[in-house]
Amino acid sequence: MSIRSIIYFGIDLFICSWRGSLFYYGWLAFLGFFIMLAVWGNFEQLTKGMIVTNLNDQVTWGMYLSNFVFLVGVAAAAVTIVFPAYFLKNKHMKHVVVLGEIVAIAAVIMCLLFVVNHMGRPDRAWHMTPSWLPVPIFHGIYNWPNSMLTWDVIVLNGYLALNVFCAFYYMYMKYLGREVNKLIYLPVVYLACVWALSIHTVTAFLINTMPARPMWHHSILPIKFITTAFAAGPSLIIIAFSIIKKVTKFEIGKEVFDFLSKVVLWCLGIALFLILSELVTEFYANTEHSFSLRYLVTGMYGLWGLVPWFWTAMVLMIGGFVLLLIPKIRKNLMLLPFICGMVFVGIWIDKGMGFVIPGFIPSPIGEFSEYTPSLIEIVNSLGNWAVGFMVFTMLAKCAIAISTGEVRYRDPKSIVTQSVDPPSFKGGGTPPWQSGRWGA
Amino acid sequence: MSDNKKNKFKISDYLADITDFVKSAKPKENASANFDEVMGEATDGFPRPELLGKIPDSEARTESSSGSAWNALNNQESSGRRDFLMKAGVFAGAAALLSGANDAEARTTWAEWFQGNYRLMSDKERKESVKRLEARYTEEYGKKTFVDDMPAEKDVLFGYALNIQKCIGCRRCVKACVKENNQSRQDPEIEWIRVIRMEKGTFNKGDMDKGYSGLSGEKHGIQVGGFAHKPAGVVLEGQHYYDPKLVPEKDAFYFPIQCQQCEKPPCVKVCPVRTTYRDPDGIVVIDYNWCIGCRMCMGACPYWARRFNWGPPNLSKEEMNPKTHYFGNRPRMNGVVEKCTFCLQRTRRGRYTACVEVCPVGARKFGNLLDPNSEVRKVLDRKKVFRLRVDLNTYPKFFYFID
Numbered sequence: 154m155s156i157r158s159i160i161y162f163g164i165d166l167f168i169c170s171w172r173g174s175l176f177y178y179g180w181l182a183f184l185g186f187f188i189m190l191a192v193w194g195n196f197e198q199l200t201k202g203m204i205v206t207n208l209n210d211q212v213t214w215g216m217y218l219s220n221f222v223f224l225v226g227v228a229a230a231a232v233t234i235v236f237p238a239y240f241l242k243n244k245h246m247k248h249v250v251v252l253g254e255i256v257a258i259a260a261v262i263m264c265l266l267f268v269v270n271h272m273g274r275p276d277r278a279w280h281m282t283p284s285w286l287p288v289p290i291f292h293g294i295y296n297w298p299n300s301m302l303t304w305d306v307i308v309l310n311g312y313l314a315l316n317v318f319c320a321f322y323y324m325y326m327k328y329l330g331r332e333v334n335k336l337i338y339l340p341v342v343y344l345a346c347v348w349a350l351s352i353h354t355v356t357a358f359l360i361n362t363m364p365a366r367p368m369w370h371h372s373i374l375p376i377k378f379i380t381t382a383f384a385a386g387p388s389l390i391i392i393a394f395s396i397i398k399k400v401t402k403f404e405i406g407k408e409v410f411d412f413l414s415k416v417v418l419w420c421l422g423i424a425l426f427l428i429l430s431e432l433v434t435e436f437y438a439n440t441e442h443s444f445s446l447r448y449l450v451t452g453m454y455g456l457w458g459l460v461p462w463f464w465t466a467m468v469l470m471i472g473g474f475v476l477l478l479i480p481k482i483r484k485n486l487m488l489l490p491f492i493c494g495m496v497f498v499g500i501w502i503d504k505g506m507g508f509v510i511p512g513f514i515p516s517p518i519g520e521f522s523e524y525t526p527s528l529i530e531i532v533n534s535l536g537n538w539a540v541g542f543m544v545f546t547m548l549a550k551c552a553i554a555i556s557t558g559e560v561r562y563r564d565p566k567s568i569v570t571q572s573v574d575p576p577s578f579k580g581g582g583t584p585p586w587q588s589g590r591w592g593a
Numbered sequence: 594m595s596d597n598k599k600n601k602f603k604i605s606d607y608l609a610d611i612t613d614f615v616k617s618a619k620p621k622e623n624a625s626a627n628f629d630e631v632m633g634e635a636t637d638g639f640p641r642p643e644l645l646g647k648i649p650d651s652e653a654r655t656e657s658s659s660g661s662a663w664n665a666l667n668n669q670e671s672s673g674r675r676d677f678l679m680k681a682g683v684f685a686g687a688a689a690l691l692s693g694a695n696d697a698e699a700r701t702t703w704a705e706w707f708q709g710n711y712r713l714m715s716d717k718e719r720k721e722s723v724k725r726l727e728a729r730y731t732e733e734y735g736k737k738t739f740v741d742d743m744p745a746e747k748d749v750l751f752g753y754a755l756n757i758q759k760c761i762g763c764r765r766c767v768k769a770c771v772k773e774n775n776q777s778r779q780d781p782e783i784e785w786i787r788v789i790r791m792e793k794g795t796f797n798k799g800d801m802d803k804g805y806s807g808l809s810g811e812k813h814g815i816q817v818g819g820f821a822h823k824p825a826g827v828v829l830e831g832q833h834y835y836d837p838k839l840v841p842e843k844d845a846f847y848f849p850i851q852c853q854q855c856e857k858p859p860c861v862k863v864c865p866v867r868t869t870y871r872d873p874d875g876i877v878v879i880d881y882n883w884c885i886g887c888r889m890c891m892g893a894c895p896y897w898a899r900r901f902n903w904g905p906p907n908l909s910k911e912e913m914n915p916k917t918h919y920f921g922n923r924p925r926m927n928g929v930v931e932k933c934t935f936c937l938q939r940t941r942r943g944r945y946t947a948c949v950e951v952c953p954v955g956a957r958k959f960g961n962l963l964d965p966n967s968e969v970r971k972v973l974d975r976k977k978v979f980r981l982r983v984d985l986n987t988y989p990k991f992f993y994f995i996d
């Protein structure tokens with residue numbers, strides 16, 4: 154582990170992530186298009202204020218926080234790969250574990266982008282720097298432990314750090330052609346597994362500790378969040394793995410798909426059961442506290458903006474569950490990604506539009522007002538997703554190239570001493586590793 | 594009831610009244626920055642005359658309001674890294690980038706950006722901050738602006754009582770509040786008080802058979818009576834967009850709602866950066882310069898009391914009220930939360946709130962809850978009083994009562 158190898162590692166990763174087939178460039182350009190749109194959208198929002206969104210004093214959280222809540226779940230779901238790989242010693246999972254960590258990194262980055270979009274004053278984000286941090290001028294204040302949001306900021310950033318460490322350390326060791334040092338690596342991995350649960354639990358607590366919003370004020374929320382997350386996250390991972398399997402030489406065993414699809418199946422089943430419990434609990438007594446849910450499921454007072462969304466989500470989730478129950482279909486690797494797509498979209502609706510927004514309808518004084526995201530909100534949200542996909546694509550490409558040995562550290566000395574045929578140097582003359590120009 | 598009839602008048606009339614009211618409260622042009630003149634006379638009846646005209650450092654303040662506040666600030670010995678950075682930043686031209694406007698404003702913006710949380714500031718920093726704001730508002734609104742930083746008084750706990758039997762729903766309090774507290778007038782239009790019109794219940798014979806009897810097929814509604822889901826003055830059946838020619842209407846009563854200054858405020862608990870907190874006199878204040886606009890507090894408030902500046906507030910020079918307080922009615926900025934503060938710029942100086950003063954039927958009572966002779970305490974002692982949503986244990990200091 155030398156400074157030089159780390160610098161080479163960085164350079165090689167950079168080159169690898171920016172070089173690829175035409176298809177790869179096309180995909181990056183496609184994502185880049187949405188990112189450029191979001192640059193415009195963010196400029197509008199920052200200069201004109203949040204008035205360019207359709208949020209208002211009645212519905213104060215919208216599209217941005219919906220996506221945030223959903224993506225925290227996706228980030229947490231990386232644990233469905235890491236956990237079996239190291240706790241259950243599943244060697245198929247171990248092979249792909251770094252990809253799970255990369256999903257987590259991309260998802261947390263998206264979460265942070267959505268939070269920044271949601272804030273009215275992102276320029277004042279430094280107010281959150283705890284005063285004990287050794288940052289010279291920025292002495293913020295942290296309402297910890299009272300405010301759930303402070304917990305969320307801590308666990309999310311911590312989770313990002315843990316996963317960045319795990320993924321890059323793993324890649325770096327592979328790059329050097331060595332095994333990871335278990336004494337360093339494993340404790341961090343174990344910690345990350347526990348931490349994954351904490352990020353989604355804390356996000357649930359952030360929302361369900363507000364009695365002013367009866368729809369959220371349920372102890373069912375944390376477990377519902379985790380089950381839907383462990384259905385949606387692996388669904389996304391299955392889709393990504395199917396594509397990776399198709400376009401690269403990277404080996405992903407059948408067992409991986411089998412395991413992940415089982416996780417999706419059972420977590421989705423539990424999630425559906427929890428949704429049923431919620432509906433029965435609320436609709437049976439049908440108090441004023443059920444108004445939000447009634448608005449979502451059946452519409453109220455002639456307002457039904459979210460009703461089609463809710464029922465679409467139900468059809469997708471129940472349909473996906475039934476299909477996955479049939480082993481033949483679940484094991485069909487051609488069909489599986491499409492079913493996972495259904496589940497993913499269904500849960501995205503159920504947890505985003507179908508959960509965050511109706512919490513504000515009606516307002517605490519009983520005012521029903523509908524909300525549909527504005528163009529700017531949609532553009533910015535798509536941009537954030539595009540950033541996430543780009544991060545995932547680039548990191549995954551590097552990880553795969555390192556795993557397959559395409560990219561690895563070529564120690565100048567070892568090349569000279571080991572190679573029977575000194576490699577020819579394209580530029581002519583003495584290769585730099587022989588002339589000593591690159592240093593010892 | 595006879596009270597109500599006496600007070601019937603056209604809604605359009607009250608607008609003119611409000612204009613007069615605000616005019617009378619406006620300072621004379623070119624008034625000297627003498628505190629008493631700027632803040633106006635006390636209204637009689639308020640039980641704390643001893644507070645009137647009490648300003649710890651009116652001299653220093655007077656200087657700052659004379660337009661050269663920034664110079665005064667710069668001449669002060671600057672200490673600490675923050676000041677250095679402020680200036681370095683100015684020289685680097687970054688400040689100009691920040692706002693694109695004139696230099697003084699850019700510098701103020703830059704300095705404000707580095708400003709700490711008010712509660713953590715030293716006395717000197719607080720004074721500087723207030724002076725900066727005064728200079729900025731004076732320039733921006735073209736009138737001498739005073740930013741008070743009067744802290745909470747000892748042995749004072751503010752409380753409010755509202756007589757729902759008397760309220761006629763005229764919304765004078767709403768308009769007076771907007772004028773007094775420099776709310777944004779449009780895009781976004783912000784009002785801190787909302788008057789909810791509560792429909793009176795009706796029971797008609799026709800609803801006899803409209804109930805639900807389950808599978809039994811009987812007519813009269815064995816499971817649910819036909820008179821369920823009918824308005825009977827439940828909060829969720831009221832609404833605040835009513836617009837009749839005359840108030841009060843026969844089939845309604847009115848229920849004004851605003852920040853309840855909870856003793857156990859959920860909004861304070863959820864704020865991640867302690868922007869909003871409970872001051873010793875019981876008022877839940879917001880440091881507008883510290884708010885990050887996360888809107889957690891808006892989600893947590895059970896009384897829908899908080900408003901967000903969705904865009905840069907629109908407040909005209911003419912309408913701006915120059916008698917302000919750091920935590921009260923000073924003009925806000927884009928992207929921060931605000932709410933009713935019991936007019937602390939007035940009440941901490943011994944005056945009544947704007948809504949109390951304007952209410953034509955005397956439905957609103959205000960005072961010190963720790964003083965047994967205050968109006969609000971007398972209401973609590975003698976009337977039938979209730980608070981809103983007691984099940985949430987927020988312990989509001991805003992009481993509703995009937996005679």
Ligand code: SF4
Pocket residue numbers: 851852853854855858859860861877893894895896897898899932987
């Ligand atoms: S009424 Fe709302 S804003 Fe006012 S103190 Fe209570 S919770 Fe906070």
Ligand code: SF4
Pocket residue numbers: 863864865866867868869879883884885886887888889890891930
């Ligand atoms: S919006 Fe401002 S006052 Fe409200 S919780 Fe966030 S930082 Fe605190």
Ligand code: SF4
Pocket residue numbers: 759760761762763764765766767788847849951952953954955956957
């Ligand atoms: S409280 Fe007074 S001013 Fe406000 S609506 Fe009622 S009667 Fe009018």
